[in-house]
Amino acid sequence: MAELTVHRTRRNPYPVDHWRAPLLEGIIAYQRQGIVPFSTPGHKLGAGADQELRETFGERALFSDIPLGGGVGDTHFGGNALGVAEALAADAWDADRSFFLLNGSSAGNHAFLLASVRPGDKVLVSRDLHKSLLVALILTGANPVYLAPRLHPRLNVGLGITAAEVAAALDLHPDAKLVVLVSPSYCGVASELEGISAISHQRGVPVYVDEAWGPHFQFHPALPPSAMASNVDGAVSSIHKVLGGLTQAAILHVRAGLVDPSRVRTAVGMVQTTSPSVLVLASIDAARRQMALHGEAMLEETITLAEDARRRLQALPGIDVLDGDRLGVDGFDLTKLVIDVDGLALSGYEVEHALRNRFGVGPEMSDLVGIVCLVTIGDTGASVERLVDAFTTISREHYGSGGKRAYLRSSGAVVAPAELALSPREAFFAPSRAIPLEAASGKISSELVIPYPPGIPVLAPGETITADKVDYLREGAAHGMYLSGPADPDLKTIRVVD
Ligand SMILES: Cc1ncc(COP(=O)(O)O)c(C=O)c1O
Known part of the structure; x- marks a missing residue:
């Protein structure tokens, strides 16, 4: 060779x-x-x-x-x-060190926090955190101070975290040891990472980004700036989500300085299997090669396909598709189709059922009011045509049919962080019991409960449950809202600290 x-x-x-x-x-x-x-x-x-x-x-x-x-x-x-494959990935994503992960971005979230904070440390964490970041808080015993992303008042979608919000939080919590953000959000909204890095670094605080949904950002200028290019200290991205890696493939990137790469390496070794699948590892390696050599051209095609689909779907009666302009944000992932079907008086679940069973189209996710579809480097004009055709028929059949609109209630208040009675770790290890949801007000949650949308926890372990949150969750569960996290998926009961 x-x-x-x-x-x-x-x-x-x-x-x-x-x-x-x-x-x-x-x-x-x-x-x-x-x-x-x-x-x-x-x-x-x-x-x-x-x-x-x-x-x-x-x-x-x-x-x-x-x-x-x-x-x-x-x-x-x-x-x-x-080691050489990881060095090539570090070069491609602008990192000092990169580590291939076999358990998705989840493993990266666990490893980075284990390497960079200690039990009792204060950490500023964006409130739309994924379950794996909460697990990282439980593993480390760090104390979160949640930063709640503003929600779009009508569309009920998180709008990311601004540099000004991080500056204000650091003023209030000068003893914070780390800033943790989720960017892009599940709906494709990117936070102001460059400004946030600058402000945090002025105070000597490192920034870590869960970029699970953004491994492609590095390779096309029309996409938001990638986390590492925004000068953050660590970022994880799922190569399997929107690039060509096998399921579970992800990479953790590190910038040396405020964070010690050798400690991250040790932590990566602690959270991963000792029998790595080379199928997954080689798929990360191949995805890096593909992106480094051809990423911009491939993504140019992907973005063109997605933008064409967005335009055509937006033109259909009863259907709306999110974009940066509608949300009023600068950073938006153009490849993501977040499709609002509320105007058809159908729930997203009903539309997903029709897409799968009548049209042979499989979306990424559905919720009460919409459907999320990913357009990636694996799509073609024909696959996108199939998606648009299916929606065209559904719109023709249902628009103006007089059905009842899906339930939707602004969740601005209920996703706000509640009083943190215990740290996530204390709440996790405390004895707990399941009680009826309607009796939970005033108790301390030992569970994470995340309704989609907006994918922001209504309850996190250690938080005091309020009557407002109970009402919202009961109403949502009754309407079939998709709830991630709780042990009882119907949320008839919830686990609270005993
Ligand atoms: C924001 C976010 N972070 C982390 C993860 C975990 O990623 P993985 O499934 O690659 O472990 C997800 C999964 O959906 C996610 O949405």
């Missing part, structure tokens, strides 16, 4: 050649060696696997399921194929 040649260098001292894909090459090299393995995995290159599994996956997939240590990782690059 040719030696690594210098293609271009940004931050990294390493020679960089984005044509190379060390882990993918390692799989090929191992297969060529014709080794008879007396090691894991026990299916031995597919020979011992179930017949139907072999037929469904294809022989090549199982033949490529090779161990990293003593296998793919050792074939070349001085036995450090993973």
Whole structure:
């Protein structure tokens, strides 16, 4: 194999050649060696696997399921194929160090917080945090101060966090050790990361971004600036969500200075399996190569497809599609179609049912008033046509049919953080019991309850439950609102600290 040649260098001292894909090459090299393995995995290159599994996956997939240590990782690059692949990713995403993750962005959230805060530390956290960030708070014992994103008054969508809001929070909490943001939000809204980094760094406070939904931002100028390009100290992104990685593939990026990359490396090792799937790792490597070499051109096509779909869907009676102008925000992910079907007097669930069963179209998510669809580098004119055609028929059949509009109530008040009686860790480890939701007012929640939309927790562990929140959740559950987090998915009961 040719030696690594210098293609271009940004931050990294390493020679960089984005044509190379060390882990993918390692799989090929191992297969060529014709080794008879007396090691894991026990299916031995597919020979011992179930017949139907072999037929469904294809022989090549199982033949490529090779161990990293003593296998793919050792074939070349001085036995450090993973290290070289991660260095290439660091270059592509503007980081000092990058770490490949096998348990999605969830693992990155756990690892970064474990590496950067201590029990009892105060952390400013955007309130639209994903469950995995709450788990990170539980693991570390850090005390969150929640920053609630403003909501659009009519569309009930979070509008991100501004630099001014972070500055005000840091004035109130000068002892905060870390700022944690979710950007972009699930609906595609990006926060003011550059300004937030500048303000936080002036005070010596590092910034970490859960960029699970934004791995593509780095590669096209029409998308919001990526987290690392906005000078934050750490960011995680899910390569599997909108790029070409296999499910679970993600990367954690780190900037050295306020955060110690070697401590992050140790923490990544603590939260991950010791038997990494090279299928997932090689898919991250290949996705990096694809983006570094062709990302802008591929995303140009993706954005064109998504914008065309947005325009055509917006023109349909009874249908509205979010964009930066409607929300009044600068940073918006143009590839995301957040489709409001409230004007058809149908719930998003009913539209999803029709899309799947009548039109063979599978959306990402539905809720009471809408549907979220992702347009990615895997889409074509034909796939997008199918989506628009389906909505065209649904709009024709239902617009003006006089049905009842889906329930929608502004949730500005109820997603506001409540009094934090205990830290998430204290609440998690405290004895708890399930009680009827209607009896929960005044008790301390030991659960996380997140209605979609806006994907912002109404309740987080340790918070005192208010009567307002109980009313809102009862009403939402009765209307079939999708609730993520609680042990009882129907929310007839809720777990509270005993
Ligand atoms: C904002 C956010 N962060 C983190 C995650 C977790 O990502 P993963 O599924 O890659 O672990 C998700 C998943 O949907 C998410 O929406």
